[in-house]
Amino acid sequence: MNDTLEVALRLLAVFAVFLVFPLFIGQAEHKVMAHMQGRLGPMYAGGFHGWAQLVADGVKFAQKEDVVPANADRRVFQLAPAVALLPYLLVLVAIPIGPDNAVGEVVDAGIFFVLAVMGVGVLGSLMAGSASANKFSLLGGLRTAAQLLAYELPMLLTAASVAMAAGTVSLPGMLDAFEWWWVPWQIVGGVLFFVAGLAELQRPPFDAPVADSEIIFGAYTEYTGLRFALFMLAEYAGIVVLSGLTAVLFLGGWHGPFAGELGWLWTLLKTLALAFVVIWLRATYPRLREDQLQKLAWTVLIPLALAQIALTGVVKVAIN
Amino acid sequence: MTLAAGQGFLSPTGVEIAFLLVGVATLGAAVVTVTTRQLVHAALWLVVALGGLAVEYLLLTAEFIAWVQVLIYVGSVVVLLLFGLMLTKAPIGRSPDADSGNRWAALAVALAAAATLVWVVVDAFRSTWVDLDKATAGAEAGAGSTRVTGEFLFRHWVLPFEALSVLLLAALVGAIVLSRRDREDPKAGGGTGPTSGRSGRRPGVRGTGAGTGPRTPRLGTAGTGVTAPRTSAPEAPAPRASAGRTPAGARGDAAGQAPPPAAPQPPAPPRPTPR
Numbered sequence: 001m002n003d004t005l006e007v008a009l010r011l012l013a014v015f016a017v018f019l020v021f022p023l024f025i026g027q028a029e030h031k032v033m034a035h036m037q038g039r040l041g042p043m044y045a046g047g048f049h050g051w052a053q054l055v056a057d058g059v060k061f062a063q064k065e066d067v068v069p070a071n072a073d074r075r076v077f078q079l080a081p082a083v084a085l086l087p088y089l090l091v092l093v094a095i096p097i098g099p100d101n102a103v104g105e106v107v108d109a110g111i112f113f114v115l116a117v118m119g120v121g122v123l124g125s126l127m128a129g130s131a132s133a134n135k136f137s138l139l140g141g142l143r144t145a146a147q148l149l150a151y152e153l154p155m156l157l158t159a160a161s162v163a164m165a166a167g168t169v170s171l172p173g174m175l176d177a178f179e180w181w182w183v184p185w186q187i188v189g190g191v192l193f194f195v196a197g198l199a200e201l202q203r204p205p206f207d208a209p210v211a212d213s214e215i216i217f218g219a220y221t222e223y224t225g226l227r228f229a230l231f232m233l234a235e236y237a238g239i240v241v242l243s244g245l246t247a248v249l250f251l252g253g254w255h256g257p258f259a260g261e262l263g264w265l266w267t268l269l270k271t272l273a274l275a276f277v278v279i280w281l282r283a284t285y286p287r288l289r290e291d292q293l294q295k296l297a298w299t300v301l302i303p304l305a306l307a308q309i310a311l312t313g314v315v316k317v318a319i320n
Numbered sequence: 321m322t323l324a325a326g327q328g329f330l331s332p333t334g335v336e337i338a339f340l341l342v343g344v345a346t347l348g349a350a351v352v353t354v355t356t357r358q359l360v361h362a363a364l365w366l367v368v369a370l371g372g373l374a375v376e377y378l379l380l381t382a383e384f385i386a387w388v389q390v391l392i393y394v395g396s397v398v399v400l401l402l403f404g405l406m407l408t409k410a411p412i413g414r415s416p417d418a419d420s421g422n423r424w425a426a427l428a429v430a431l432a433a434a435a436t437l438v439w440v441v442v443d444a445f446r447s448t449w450v451d452l453d454k455a456t457a458g459a460e461a462g463a464g465s466t467r468v469t470g471e472f473l474f475r476h477w478v479l480p481f482e483a484l485s486v487l488l489l490a491a492l493v494g495a496i497v498l499s500r501r502d503r504e505d506p507k508a509g510g511g512t513g514p515t516s517g518r519s520g521r522r523p524g525v526r527g528t529g530a531g532t533g534p535r536t537p538r539l540g541t542a543g544t545g546v547t548a549p550r551t552s553a554p555e556a557p558a559p560r561a562s563a564g565r566t567p568a569g570a571r572g573d574a575a576g577q578a579p580p581p582a583a584p585q586p587p588a589p590p591r592p593t594p595r
Contacts, residue, residue, distance in 0.1 A: 073358070112388060112391060116395055119390075142407060145403035148395075169384075
């Protein structure tokens, strides 16, 4: 019975993180981008610096009419937001936040679990794109698929590089094996992982699938109300997951001074710092064109990822 | 492995009941995959079937295999299928031409393959009892853990593994060779693009009359009327309304048609890798 209670508590904690963090990131995006552009951002909702803006947004979305286009593939159209959002909840379960198995659920092949389930999330965009009966949605779906196929490979390769270094594919195991000099050793892989993850999330500068100046909002063009809000939430949850994963894989997760007591704080700080970078990139870089996106993935990221794997192997053999 | 004496044949523990139920669901999803008339739905039911298989692996404690199953098949192969569907027809609703004429041959092949596989498994294991929770040979983890899988794969089965990777490499090179477009004969590459896994996609017969009428938002045709020409951004493929297809597939069936400018998804050849 105690075990059941513990598992339930852990899952509840993960669910709370899942509900709170994406909203926090969304609010941070509002404010950070505003200040980077010399604006104030939301200031009124909730009183203090507009902290409740996203809550107000949520209420607004819930009030909107839920429209399904007449010619759409109804059930697929309605199911798509859930398919896009739920994988990120599952991924959060496997990300360790502190020492001594402070993780929702220990997964033996954790890194494979995380990458596999994150890939499933993209199916939601594809379903939305193909079911909307809208050309812009279709183009967005096409671009999403092309982008996923191109950027999944560097992500996998760089994650494999860390797994090689640690000698395990379990995320807590990787952190247990972590040494500080892994950061410079795996830095190229870390950058590649982060960039490829950005592309998988369709965040700027890799947001050609939702390019508003070309195809309105890509696969999500026809969505309204709560379903649209769920897609937005999936994007922010994706930022949380990507930042957390990059922090765990490449920046040592809970390692840092006083890791025994404050390990979770280190994970949190690293994750939030990376999330800030995600927002920063959005405010800084222009959108890559579709062919530039593909070229970057196939001619830069993948060769570099292979080089990182080779480096990891050489160093691993050398220090043994 | 020990004999199943005393364990009972198919003793109905919770895991085994779950295994059977998931198996039934997987089989049902697979049947719907091949019988549904809606192509996109077929691909999505395939997701359910492949995911069900992953759950079966999980129930057999083969966690690594399960996640790789999800990663490769759901995350890559089905995405590739959907990509191909959206790139070529983008059908919504029933496709009358989705039926194959050789369904009985397909059924016979499927039954024969299933019979062979079941016979092999039954004959190989007969009444041996594999305790999945215990270690196989000195490893501390379960029999399906990543460590055990890796040791088996790279100690005992290295040669078949490497042979398979050479085979995949050959397939990759072959796909690139077939889909190259720098040859004179434009027919030569027909149907060999990376998206040619679907049946019933014949270059040349996909005119405006072959689809499902106005419910088919085919790329580049004038389905949405006034909205299409407005997206005349340089990289949007919509203005190429006369071509009626996107340029990324490597099947130039219209002889003499100029190569499309600024292909939106250029690196088509390397995509078969996930297979």
